[in-house]
Amino acid sequence: MLASGFTEFKLDYAGTKSLAIGDLIHSDEISSGGHIWRILCYPHGDRKADNGVYLSLSRPFFDAFLIGRDGAPSPSPSHARRCVKVYGPNKAWGFPQFVERADLESTYIMDGRITFMCGAIVLCDDPISVPCSDIGDHLGRLLDGADGSDVSFTVGSEKFRAHRAVLAARSPVFKAQLLGSMAEAKMRCISLHGITPATFQILLRFMYTDALPRDEELEGSSPIELFQHLLAAADMYQLDRLKF
Template identity: 50%
Template structure:
């Protein structure tokens, strides 16, 4: 659920540079959007930025190229800021603006700020259904088929009483500490051998994060009595990334082949029932979808039961201009060979 604030109305104003006490500023985050590639997207379908941190909370930017579908706004770009951190509420000032063709903040009506109480359970996001008309966007902000949105967030803390004051406390650093624990050999009590590489870990950490590891390492299975376990059907690189996620709860750097790496990591997440990692991989794969990759990503979604990612890929395929190109890729040939029934679903989506 989200609230809408019309550009130029309500609590939204032009941004100011004045700072207030009790606030945490996040570094501005840029979202470069391939505008031409989004023309297949339906009204109400969003393109999401990567999650980013500001003021100790996680956020993302949601862009609807053909409006968010809440009102008659399909001639407008809709932009919303969404709080991702669960079980919390926070007051924040945020501002969003577009860059023009010269790489400067656009002087059209594309630069707005707003104060809002974000509540993850009731009202996770807010923004503008009519942020900018597509005609103005294409005239002033479209550069080589791309547009760039900048978002900055200031979290407003409760201002302490001048008499009682408050005791400052740092942001959570459990991920940093557990990550350091993984990098050391302190307290390790199990190791995994994959090919010629060995990885050391802590049974209780793995068991707390994965029900599969819990059954293997703390249950009645044979692995529970072993100090060294040999793993098959997973590469050292993928296992390393999975371990980093399990200790830090953050998606690691993916290297030079992110799409291929994400597919392997999603397979590992499915194998060890790491649902959050599986969703993060699925979202990242969707963020990088293209006519060249969609068949491969769809096969991955079908193989590992990622229903939402599968449906998005089918919708992408259903667009005629995408279908004509995607069916000529090697990935499509492999998709049909591996999952012949997918042709029926594609025809149903395309209405043929």
């Protein structure tokens, strides 16, 4: 989970002239992701190798830019930096050569101050709450309502309406029968033999919802006998998941 915060950081530029390389000034506190942050500014840089030419900024940024004398963000791409890396609360990221001090003096000082806008982003430990999958509920309602059904099955004295695409996606046997070159591919109603209506009803609902009925939902049937028939049907239609 990501959280972000922004702050305006005003630097008293005249007060930085006596500072040495590596000396820092920090911003006010920023609250982001349950943590308190400060922007660290090194007016003469944080690396001796740069000889105090640059002003450096440090801490977990994803955006930082200068505000011009007109109050607008700097149009210069060299005076605005963006970092697409995201770090946890104990990591730091920054720009050791954010801007040359000479550019600050010529362009950005207003009333003795320089203004930065900085954004911090935090990767939080709290997991994102994701709703449970409801595809089985939706497909189950599709089966119950028979909306858009394009095939039906006669099993004994009962008729079941279904959808070719769903059955073909779940069973290679149904795919060959309903979408291939077999005669059933052109039939609107198909008669099935060697399977009972109760078994086919459970088989059909499993293909839509990936779920089996609970024992108390089996009306007047012996669970052991019914599931024996169901196992045979799963083998017939190559529904390997149903076997387990």
